[in-house]
Amino acid sequence: MAIGVCKMCGDHGPLIRAHLIPDQLLKRMVPTDPRKTHVSVSISTGKLKRKQTLESDSEILCAKCDHLLGLYDEKFLRFVDAWLSTPGRDEIVARDVPARTASIDCDPAAIKLFILGTLIRFSASSRYPNLSLGPYMKVFSNWLQAKSIPQDYRRYASAVMIGMATHWVDGNERKIDLSQMARQGPTLCRLGQAYIYMFELLGLLILIKIGKAPWPESFRSYSDILRDRSRIDLPIIPFDTSLVFRNAFEAARESRQLD
Numbered sequence: 001m002a003i004g005v006c007k008m009c010g011d012h013g014p015l016i017r018a019h020l021i022p023d024q025l026l027k028r029m030v031p032t033d034p035r036k037t038h039v040s041v042s043i044s045t046g047k048l049k050r051k052q053t054l055e056s057d058s059e060i061l062c063a064k065c066d067h068l069l070g071l072y073d074e075k076f077l078r079f080v081d082a083w084l085s086t087p088g089r090d091e092i093v094a095r096d097v098p099a100r101t102a103s104i105d106c107d108p109a110a111i112k113l114f115i116l117g118t119l120i121r122f123s124a125s126s127r128y129p130n131l132s133l134g135p136y137m138k139v140f141s142n143w144l145q146a147k148s149i150p151q152d153y154r155r156y157a158s159a160v161m162i163g164m165a166t167h168w169v170d171g172n173e174r175k176i177d178l179s180q181m182a183r184q185g186p187t188l189c190r191l192g193q194a195y196i197y198m199f200e201l202l203g204l205l206i207l208i209k210i211g212k213a214p215w216p217e218s219f220r221s222y223s224d225i226l227r228d229r230s231r232i233d234l235p236i237i238p239f240d241t242s243l244v245f246r247n248a249f250e251a252a253r254e255s256r257q258l259d
């Protein structure tokens with residue numbers, strides 16, 4: 001067991017093996033063969049890898065902080081289950097009709113804290129040197145330790161979530177619903193003035209804007225996840241509107257020809 005400084009609370013002591021995103025999400029992802037391995041697509045190399053577990057890091061969190069983040073992981077998993085069983089998610093969505101909306105009962109503040117906790121884990125991990133949260137690491141760690149989000153949270157972070165309609169494609173051995181795939185790490189992009197971290201998890205496109213800069217024009221019609229409600233309203237958009245997933249699918253198709 002590594003000894004070091006917990007990146008979240010700052011205490012010095014034993015650190016535990018922390019998953020960067022909840023291992024339980026694996027069970028929700030499409031298995032690609034009978035041995036129940038899962039598929040991971042590298043955008044940079046275009047390679048399709050089969051993995052048994054998602055990545056973890058033994059040098060970022062103490063047991064107390066990992067347990068705290070675990071409470072939010074569970075709330076997110078329940079949210080994902082509700083999302084994956086949303087009736088009508090698989091109806092064909094035409095590109096030129098207004099987006100439909102799925103309303104999912106949950107605690108939006110907890111989902112937001114899950115998202116920020118996950119960003120903290122990736123940003124704390126030396127495996128993702130490009131994902132540093134800088135001074136916001138401390139801000140979000142404090143929110144998580146206080147188990148609440150302040151009134152003026154939009155000065156620091158704003159999160160929107162968009163759902164992708166079911167989208168079947170021909171996989172190696174059978175049809176795969178692309179909206180049950182996931183990229184295990186966030187992508188950081190600078191759009192206009194804003195820094196935006198983007199997760200694509202099981203048909204959920206999660207965008208987190210850090211800092212006061214406004215959302216770029218193309219995202220302004222999507223509303224912030226409101227912490228003081230009892231549900232999240234997810235607009236559902238056609239799958240091919242998601243650039244990252246489209247790229248992932250192209251990469252998967254190319255690497256299949258190399259297999």
Ligand SMILES: [Zn+2]
Nearest residue numbers: 006009062065
């Ligand atoms: Zn800690």
